[in-house]
Amino acid sequence: MTAVIETHGLTKRYRGGRLAVDRLDLTVPEGSVFGFLGPNGSGKTTTIRMLMGLIEPTAGTARVLGGTIPGAERSVLPRVGALIEGPALYGYLSGRDNLTRYDRADPTADPRTRRTRVAAALDRVGLTPAADRAAKTYSLGMKQRLGLAAALLQPRGLLVLDEPTNGLDPQGMREIRALVRELAADGTTVFLSSHLLDEIEQVCTHTAVMARGRLLVQGPVAELAAGTRGRLTVVTPDPGDAARLLTELGVAGVSVGDDGRVTAEPPGADTDLADLNAALVRGGVRVRGFGVEKASLEDAFVALTGEGFDVAG
Amino acid sequence: MSRAETGSVEPGERRAVRPVWSWSLGLLRSELGVTLRRRRTLALLAVLAAVPVLIGTAVRIETGDGGTVGSGGDGPAFIAQITNNGLFLVFASLAVTLPVFLPMTVGVVAGDAIAGEASAGTLRYLLVAPAGRLRLLLVKYVTVLVFCLIATLVVALSALAVGAVLFPLGEVTTISGTTISFGAGVLRAALVAVVVAASLAGLAALGLFVSTLTDSGVTAMATTVGLLITVQILGSVPQLDAIHPYLFPHYWMSFSDLLREPFHWEEIHRNLGLQAVYTGVFGAAAWARFTTKDVTA
Ligand SMILES: Nc1ncnc2c1ncn2[C@@H]1O[C@H](COP(=O)(O)OP(=O)(O)O)[C@@H](O)[C@H]1O
Ligand SMILES: [Mg+2]
Numbered sequence: 001m002t003a004v005i006e007t008h009g010l011t012k013r014y015r016g017g018r019l020a021v022d023r024l025d026l027t028v029p030e031g032s033v034f035g036f037l038g039p040n041g042s043g044k045t046t047t048i049r050m051l052m053g054l055i056e057p058t059a060g061t062a063r064v065l066g067g068t069i070p071g072a073e074r075s076v077l078p079r080v081g082a083l084i085e086g087p088a089l090y091g092y093l094s095g096r097d098n099l100t101r102y103d104r105a106d107p108t109a110d111p112r113t114r115r116t117r118v119a120a121a122l123d124r125v126g127l128t129p130a131a132d133r134a135a136k137t138y139s140l141g142m143k144q145r146l147g148l149a150a151a152l153l154q155p156r157g158l159l160v161l162d163e164p165t166n167g168l169d170p171q172g173m174r175e176i177r178a179l180v181r182e183l184a185a186d187g188t189t190v191f192l193s194s195h196l197l198d199e200i201e202q203v204c205t206h207t208a209v210m211a212r213g214r215l216l217v218q219g220p221v222a223e224l225a226a227g228t229r230g231r232l233t234v235v236t237p238d239p240g241d242a243a244r245l246l247t248e249l250g251v252a253g254v255s256v257g258d259d260g261r262v263t264a265e266p267p268g269a270d271t272d273l274a275d276l277n278a279a280l281v282r283g284g285v286r287v288r289g290f291g292v293e294k295a296s297l298e299d300a301f302v303a304l305t306g307e308g309f310d311v312a313g
Numbered sequence: 314m315s316r317a318e319t320g321s322v323e324p325g326e327r328r329a330v331r332p333v334w335s336w337s338l339g340l341l342r343s344e345l346g347v348t349l350r351r352r353r354t355l356a357l358l359a360v361l362a363a364v365p366v367l368i369g370t371a372v373r374i375e376t377g378d379g380g381t382v383g384s385g386g387d388g389p390a391f392i393a394q395i396t397n398n399g400l401f402l403v404f405a406s407l408a409v410t411l412p413v414f415l416p417m418t419v420g421v422v423a424g425d426a427i428a429g430e431a432s433a434g435t436l437r438y439l440l441v442a443p444a445g446r447l448r449l450l451l452v453k454y455v456t457v458l459v460f461c462l463i464a465t466l467v468v469a470l471s472a473l474a475v476g477a478v479l480f481p482l483g484e485v486t487t488i489s490g491t492t493i494s495f496g497a498g499v500l501r502a503a504l505v506a507v508v509v510a511a512s513l514a515g516l517a518a519l520g521l522f523v524s525t526l527t528d529s530g531v532t533a534m535a536t537t538v539g540l541l542i543t544v545q546i547l548g549s550v551p552q553l554d555a556i557h558p559y560l561f562p563h564y565w566m567s568f569s570d571l572l573r574e575p576f577h578w579e580e581i582h583r584n585l586g587l588q589a590v591y592t593g594v595f596g597a598a599a600w601a602r603f604t605t606k607d608v609t610a
Contacts, residue, residue, distance in 0.1 A: 014607075014609075015607075049607075049608075049609065052437075052440075052441045053440070053441075053443070054437055054440060054441070054607070054608040054609070055607040055608065055609060056605070056607060073443045073445075074330065074443060074445065075327055075330075077441050077442065077443035078328055078330075078442075078443070079327065079328070080441070082438075082441045084437055084438075084441070085434070085437075086434070087434075088433055088434025088435045088437065088438055089433075089435070090347060090433070090435060092350070092351060092352065093347070093350070100343070101343050101347060102438055102439070102442055103442075104339045104340055104342070104343040105340055105343070105439045105442035105443070105444035105449075106442045106443070107330045107331055107333075107336045107443070107445070108328035108329065108330055108331065109331075110331070111335075111339060150438065154328070
């Protein structure tokens, strides 16, 4: 599998500041939906700026779609659609004219297909009805979608989306996530940064976790989650009895959660979960739900780093 | 790959880069459209168009009783000749707007060129398009030059229209005392407008350089206009006459030499040479700054 993004020792120190990104080794496989996860201030945007040639790395190298950045922007960037730190639009131009403006700046964009490509991009993000309104009258969600449309003006080998759901209401977030899934389903590699664990978990196949400019861990989401064992979970109106019985049955690490759920370490391979469940029911516990819950990315994060995922940053 | 098939190309595949001139002209067209469609640009041009109306009306009111303006040419250049020939309103209006008004509008447009895109955040999207930093800078500079020409023409054409309405038109008496036909006079006016527009090239480059220094459009505009006013003040202090020939507005008023018979080219050449030097120096500085700048806005 080839890497769409590959960095070695990528480092950035802003003028007069501390290290924003510290010796980052990142590998984004082709075809993945890559979640770049980290609390605010952990260096996600800085990394993306370096990958797009907007700022010069203090040290290290970066390759994007096979070209070295900085250096190969002219051949690489036309194949990259990017949404960096929110959309930026000419408020006095219509949505359509905004896209035309950005398309004219692309050295590979064919002027003969421009109108159809702009219309198709607007259609893709559902902005056709508002295409001829001044962009300053757009809601934040519409602006975000127009920004996405700009990233979709051409067939792209890579989409870089920096916190694309930031500032949106839940409905707006769902719309953007649905779009990202659609794009990923087309086979486009998506590099998605976010400070929301559940967002990464919902849409990504791979992830890298950043904290304070450092890469903590990267790999397939499933693999990271598999690194931690899930929890045996019993949903019941009788948590006290359930906990007592489970302990008697030799299950370790039994605890009763605030929500009344009883959780415990999953038993070894020699114990059949069905037998445990039957024993609970025989003991008079009314069981609503029973099973081993898959470990979440958050569990993996905590297990791998030994710290909580603190978004406060 | 034929370019007509662009839409069906594999996403990761390289697309052919269009011929440099075609892409650059497209970007320039886009830039001109974006600049000239801004309400602010239109407001600046409207103000410039209003100046000849004010001058023409004032002259008309003052001379309504058949008298002449002032005591014979002590006021702004060419004002006294307006009552005899409306064409002189063109030269008078350019002489009145050239020291501050006209360059101020250029300072606004040039100062905003890069910094305005940075503060709006659109600069990063132009750069990842990728417009190319040098190309974007050149397109911005050419656009400011085109604005210089348009702004000058707006003053000149407004003055011509107002002059034609309020005053008689006819043969033109040159500064040297000879007489040329009205048609020849209009051609001279056009030449004057082009020279005046070219006089602003140095300031345009200075403004563009300032524009690369900050991410705030307002700061860049204010700084450029501030520099313009400072330089004009320095130019009016007699004790500093040693540095005067190096100040970009020093030869601005030399356009009146085009109203002599024959033309006096010397100061006009010096003016254009000085503008070329400013363009070279500040253009290079803008290039050095912009092509190495971290774009974080
Ligand atoms: N333009 C800048 N100048 C100086 N420091 C910056 C700049 N942009 C970001 N930083 C600093 O770099 C660090 C990483 O920021 P950023 O990459 O924006 O994080 P994220 O996108 O993960 O929230 C932060 O400490 C931030 O304060
Ligand atoms: Mg960020």
